Ligand SMILES: Cc1cc2nc3c(=O)[nH]c(=O)nc-3n(C[C@H](O)[C@H](O)[C@H](O)COP(=O)(O)O)c2cc1C
Ligand SMILES: Nc1ncnc2c1ncn2[C@@H]1O[C@H](COP(=O)(O)OP(=O)(O)OP(=O)(O)O)[C@@H](O)[C@H]1O
């Protein structure tokens with residue numbers, strides 16, 4: 152009945168241009184390939200999911216990463232056709248948090264009515280309803296199973312809530328954020344006055360910052376009790392693409408050269424420096440769906456680069472409205488990485504391959520999601536004039552060109568052998584654990600870490616062991 | 618009963634008052650005091666700010682954890698610990714994750730760092746009128762199994778927490794120990810200067 156209902160929803164969405172990654176799902180093939188792969192992750196002490204967009208760099212033959220996305224991203228259904236393991240993972244975190252925050256009696260029943268929120272992309276850009284709605288439904292069912300005796304009811308963000316004990320609310324980021332408040336004393340989140348026990352999408356934080364309900368406390372951290380967010384320890388990491396690259400060192404994925412700039416002028420100066428080594432991709436903080444991502448090349452004049460930065464700001468203003476400056480700086484500049492190129496009839500197309508890491512205390516599961524291709528063949532002489540030559544993410548275009556991350560023929564053509572796939576998954580898990588540790592110990596503020604980075608023998612461990 | 622050690626120099630009241638009793642009153646420590654003790658432990662320093670210590674709390678008047686912690690104790694400790702209202706198991710990360718190596722590395726100071734956190738907890742408890750008694754004689758493998766402690770963590774120490782009780786309730790041999798004197802080495806034996814074994818002149822002059 153469940154699957155029929157979800158198929159029904161997906162049929163509706165397929166008529167309105169959904170990305171439909173679920174169509175790539177093949178449970179039997181996944182099982183045959185041993186996906187998801189299991190890895191121990193002792194350091195991880197909570198639940199979450201990340202999605203890393205990897206490429207094979209044509210220049211070095213090594214794995215590189217465009218970015219790591221948080222639980223705002225979808226595609227977790229591309230393996231088997233549904234997102235049930237992810238929904239279960241989310242529900243288990245929600246119940247654990249309800250207990251830890253004191254909303255459950257010892258017998259597991261609720262003391263107060265609670266809410267969970269599930270936010271998707273701004274409506275205009277939303278094309279993943281076929282993944283999103285079935286997952287929220289699976290989440291609600293899993294939650295009902297974990298909170299016996301309590302009715303769980305689903306709501307739209309426009310609904311007022313009734314007297315149901317558990318409200319599972321879904322809607323686009325701005326509508327959900329409009330009803331979220333932060334308790335001034337406990338710094339906990341509420342939704343329409345109810346305690347929140349789960350927030351499924353970290354992009355809500357950016358929206359709350361943009362609308363002035365939350366402020367950054369100095370660094371990238373925000374002054375709120377983030378433990379209700381899925382993958383909460385990494386919340387700051389998802390919105391800091393420079394940090395994501397730094398965390399890649401030692402994982403097996405080559406970090407990209409990058410800078411981060413606090414103003415338009417600084418962006419211009421740092422971009423100029425980096426162009427000496429090749430094209431630079433500019434990206435704002437706290438955006439998604441490819442918004443504001445632009446490339447500049449060494450041949451461009453300062454005026455042309457400045458024009459590009461202006462366009463970037465205008466993109467963000469158009470998508471997020473007033474006050475975008477509050478969240479898009481620092482603006483990042485990244486080495487342009489050219490993937491190996493996937494041969495199509497009209498030439499070689501750039502691509503990236505998304506991997507997911509779904510984790511829970513003590514363990515992580517990794518699996519490939521999908522390959523995404525730039526819609527037009529790459530030409531090093533003109534790509535900066537044509538986003539279609541290098542932007543592989545599917546936002547804003549009709550033809551998705553998606554291929555399954557289990558499609559051996561395609562993987563072979565881009566150079567992703569079985570060994571490389573395993574290497575990529577191990578690296579993604581390692582990144583996750585490293586980012587988790589980084590966040591747990593204060594986000595890189597530890598002096599000894601800096602010393603160790605300069606001189607590995609700084610803490611002469613072996614001498615103490617002897 | 619005065620268990621105070623003689624001191625030549627002033628120290629913090631909680632340090633002066635602290636000792637490790639075996640007789641505990643049949644009275645549960647207040648939750649707010651336990652909360653402060655763990656808060657104090659949380660603030661302890663650690664190498665690389667690893668914050669390696671995790672605590673498992675067992676309250677006699679709470680769920681089943683107390684009994685399961687108690688069952689991990691060595692029989693000699695069980696002889697007196699049955700009157701303890703709260704048991705705490707402190708475990709520590711055996712290895713540290715290095716950001717530079719992007720992997721786990723040895724962490725020779727782990728037990729040291731556990732000790733710092735535990736001493737913070739003990740002194741905070743003492744300050745609030747509670748006594749603690751650390752115990753190494755328990756079965757760490759059993760604790761690891763019974764509480765499904767991940768292998769990354771090593772059970773390090775069990776701590777009895779409660780209000781002082783009546784030493785008269787203890788078995789005779791323990792009763793004598795309980796009321797007997799405590800001893801410490803003189804400062805001259807443990808603080809050297811210039812050369813190993815050579816007492817520091819810091820303590821040579823007036824008191
Ligand atoms: C065993 C141990 C070794 C440490 N080694 C160093 C060190 O070599 N250099 C240093 O700057 N800090 C060192 N620290 C200090 C820690 O970085 C510090 O305790 C931790 O970051 C927490 O900060 P806090 O002590 O100010 O609370 C050490 C701390 C401990 C407990
Ligand atoms: N360093 C880079 N080199 C080459 N191409 C890049 C680089 N970074 C990003 N791209 C391209 O730009 C696209 C969008 O970048 P990115 O994924 O960082 O933005 P985003 O807003 O987070 O998009 P999404 O939310 O869809 O993941 C990528 O899919 C990739 O095709």
Ligand SMILES: [Mg+2]
Nearest residue numbers: 204218220544
């Ligand atoms: Mg992306």
